[in-house]
Amino acid sequence: MDYLDNTLQKRVIFLTGKGGVGKTTLAWATALACHRQGKKVAVVGWNPSGKEGVPTAPSELGIPWVGLETLAAFREYALQIIRFEKIYDTVLDNRILRTFVMAAPGLADAVVAGKILDLYEKQQHDLLIVDMPSSGHALSFFRSPLGLQKIFKMGFIARDAERVCALFRSPDVRLDLVATPEELPLVECQELKDKLTPLHGFTFGYLHLNQCLPDWIRTSDAELALVPQIAKPLYERFNHRWQEEKSVSRLAERIGMTRIAHDRIATDSWKTGVEALADRLIQ
Amino acid sequence: MNPLLESKRVWLVGGPGGVGKTTLAASLGLALANQGHRTVVLTVDPAKRLAQALGFKGFQSDLQKIPTEKGELFATMLDTERYFDRIIEKFATSEDQKRKILSNPLYRTMVGNLGGSHEYAAMERLLEFVNNPSFDKIIVDTPPSDNARELFDAPQRLADFMDGSVLSWFQGGEKLYMRFFKTGTRLAMGALKLVFGSAFLDSLGTFLADLDGMQVGFRSRNLEILKVLRSPESGFLLVTVPSESRALDCAEFAATLKEREIPLTRLVLNRLEAEPPASFTPGGPLERIRAYQQTLYQQQNRWAEKTIELVGASTLSPVRIERRDSALHELSTLSELGRLLVS
Numbered sequence: 001m002d003y004l005d006n007t008l009q010k011r012v013i014f015l016t017g018k019g020g021v022g023k024t025t026l027a028w029a030t031a032l033a034c035h036r037q038g039k040k041v042a043v044v045g046w047n048p049s050g051k052e053g054v055p056t057a058p059s060e061l062g063i064p065w066v067g068l069e070t071l072a073a074f075r076e077y078a079l080q081i082i083r084f085e086k087i088y089d090t091v092l093d094n095r096i097l098r099t100f101v102m103a104a105p106g107l108a109d110a111v112v113a114g115k116i117l118d119l120y121e122k123q124q125h126d127l128l129i130v131d132m133p134s135s136g137h138a139l140s141f142f143r144s145p146l147g148l149q150k151i152f153k154m155g156f157i158a159r160d161a162e163r164v165c166a167l168f169r170s171p172d173v174r175l176d177l178v179a180t181p182e183e184l185p186l187v188e189c190q191e192l193k194d195k196l197t198p199l200h201g202f203t204f205g206y207l208h209l210n211q212c213l214p215d216w217i218r219t220s221d222a223e224l225a226l227v228p229q230i231a232k233p234l235y236e237r238f239n240h241r242w243q244e245e246k247s248v249s250r251l252a253e254r255i256g257m258t259r260i261a262h263d264r265i266a267t268d269s270w271k272t273g274v275e276a277l278a279d280r281l282i283q
Numbered sequence: 284m285n286p287l288l289e290s291k292r293v294w295l296v297g298g299p300g301g302v303g304k305t306t307l308a309a310s311l312g313l314a315l316a317n318q319g320h321r322t323v324v325l326t327v328d329p330a331k332r333l334a335q336a337l338g339f340k341g342f343q344s345d346l347q348k349i350p351t352e353k354g355e356l357f358a359t360m361l362d363t364e365r366y367f368d369r370i371i372e373k374f375a376t377s378e379d380q381k382r383k384i385l386s387n388p389l390y391r392t393m394v395g396n397l398g399g400s401h402e403y404a405a406m407e408r409l410l411e412f413v414n415n416p417s418f419d420k421i422i423v424d425t426p427p428s429d430n431a432r433e434l435f436d437a438p439q440r441l442a443d444f445m446d447g448s449v450l451s452w453f454q455g456g457e458k459l460y461m462r463f464f465k466t467g468t469r470l471a472m473g474a475l476k477l478v479f480g481s482a483f484l485d486s487l488g489t490f491l492a493d494l495d496g497m498q499v500g501f502r503s504r505n506l507e508i509l510k511v512l513r514s515p516e517s518g519f520l521l522v523t524v525p526s527e528s529r530a531l532d533c534a535e536f537a538a539t540l541k542e543r544e545i546p547l548t549r550l551v552l553n554r555l556e557a558e559p560p561a562s563f564t565p566g567g568p569l570e571r572i573r574a575y576q577q578t579l580y581q582q583q584n585r586w587a588e589k590t591i592e593l594v595g596a597s598t599l600s601p602v603r604i605e606r607r608d609s610a611l612h613e614l615s616t617l618s619e620l621g622r623l624l625v626s
Contacts, residue, residue: 018301019299019300019301020299020302020524020529021301025528081477134300136426157479180301216568216571217572217575219568219569219572223568223569227563227565227569228563230560230562230563231559231560231563231573233557234557234559234572234576235569238572238576266575266579266582267582269527270527270528
């Protein structure tokens with residue numbers, strides 16, 4: 001499959017889109033599919049507790065998960081510069097600096113971006129699937145190194161901000177957007193794409209249309225005529241929903257990315273859903 | 284209408300992303316306005332989703348009047364950057380200070396990118412409306428935060444940063460922040476300069492010095508906001524579409540509210556799948572479709588029950604809203620939905 005082949009040639013995939021469209025599920029399914037093709041892959045995610053959106057322990061899928069935690073990433077970063085843990089812990093690990101790192105303009109995002117750069121350069125994994133926060137935060141994340149360059153002008157942070165920018169425009173890196181076949185998620189993808197386009201020279205990859213109703217969900221008029229009155233709404237509603245999805249999906253054409261649709265899979269648990277989606281990506 | 288809920292003046296609508304918060308906030312606003320209340324709905328989303336939910340195109344940060352049967356309904360979208368400029372204008376002690384801050388490149392980058400600025404501005408604006416007696420009902424569609432804690436912590440972090448005690452470390456000609464580091468000031472400065480560069484520390488110092496005297500505008504807002512949210516006049520609507528991952532998000536939301544002693548007023552289970560008729564068991568492709576709906580329905584039900592259990596909402600009589608077939612653009616449908624929320 002085109003999507004999987006392209007993904008296997010990359011080193012970093014960023015996945016973002018509106019909240020609740022299934023970014024996390026898609027990230028893990030893509031990772032699992034690549035893992036089964038023999039790639040050393042890791043999923044990189046934001047939530048420090050690993051709780052939100054990752055209900056199943058990642059280890060159950062046999063794929064490592066790297067959590068991005070701002071202060072830990074900052075400590076790692078600062079230690080590369082200062083080199084002495086003792087100095088960091090006595091000098092920099094205090095309330096003012098914690099507040100500063102968390103609240104200073106774009107610094108938290110840039111520190112996290114630096115961590116991704118670090119993971120990329122260390123090459124412990126062939127492929128990193130980055131399960132990003134939703135559109136608004138993703139946008140400020142991608143803007144953060146540009147803001148830092150403006151503010152810091154020179155020194156380590158400005159230099160490293162440029163390295164992060166270089167990562168974003170690298171052909172090793174691909175940016176995918178995720179939506180469901182509904183108006184608002186698609187409008188949000190369009191807006192996000194418009195705002196991201198001038199930023200770094202990204203390689204835009206796929207626009208995922210997630211949780212689509214399968215085509216077999218439709219019932220023809222002839223079949224519907226045989227259905228008793230009590231059950232008609234069930235089939236009529238699916239026909240209607242399928243039709244709506246198809247018509248709203250036209251919004252996706254305007255976004256100008258390669259579209260890929262994933263059927264909504266009715267499964268017992270999140271984990272089996274991920275596995276089923278991974279199977280389909282491989283087929 | 285439930286008299287207990289009718290007495291509420293402030294409603295916060297929160298929950299995981301993509302569950303219909305904005306639409307429900309708009310619905311609630313319409314329903315309350317239609318009962319004769321002067322109502323305002325505040326949304327922070329730059330995607331102008333409330334506008335879309337209400338069938339409006341491109342409305343602004345100014346109050347926008349929305350046609351209602353009775354009462355009055357206003358909607359407003361928060362333009363974070365302009366909002367911060369207004370705070371500066373309001374609290375600046377002189378024209379010179381105002382000009383200096385507004386033109387400061389650090390400030391300009393900050394209001395655009397600063398984590399938590401949406402959340403902070405939303406809470407500030409909420410206070411503004413609360414203190415304005417001309418509004419009977421205030422509804423806040425919460426910003427799409429990464430998680431529940433962000434919504435409440437981000438404003439506090441920003442306030443901490445702007446807070447006098449932090450400012451004082453950086454302000455003044457003697458750069459008091461050196462004193463903060465007990466162990467070897469020179470070492471500390473060396474480390475800070477290595478990491479951030481001296482040019483940045485100097486420009487940060489200048490910026491914070493420019494803010495001198497303005498702390499009052501940023502300090503202790505969090506307590507004021509908590510007071511509002513804890514009051515019996517305020518209600519929190521937690522909205523979700525039941526699923527495994529969102530059940531955990533909701534549990535986190537409930538825990539966050541509990542930590543802050545903000546009561547959860549209602550749990551709304553949105554976009555519920557209909558149960559397929561049990562008496563109809565066809566064969567072939569029709570059965571496949573029926574079974575598909577059956578699985579969707581069962582799974583959702585299971586996670587609805589789990590969500591209720593996790594957030595401890597069993598006593599709150601959760602509101603169940605069935606999935607609608609088409610996009611909600613009709614004001615009458617929205618209003619009907621809103622009445623459900625407070626019935």
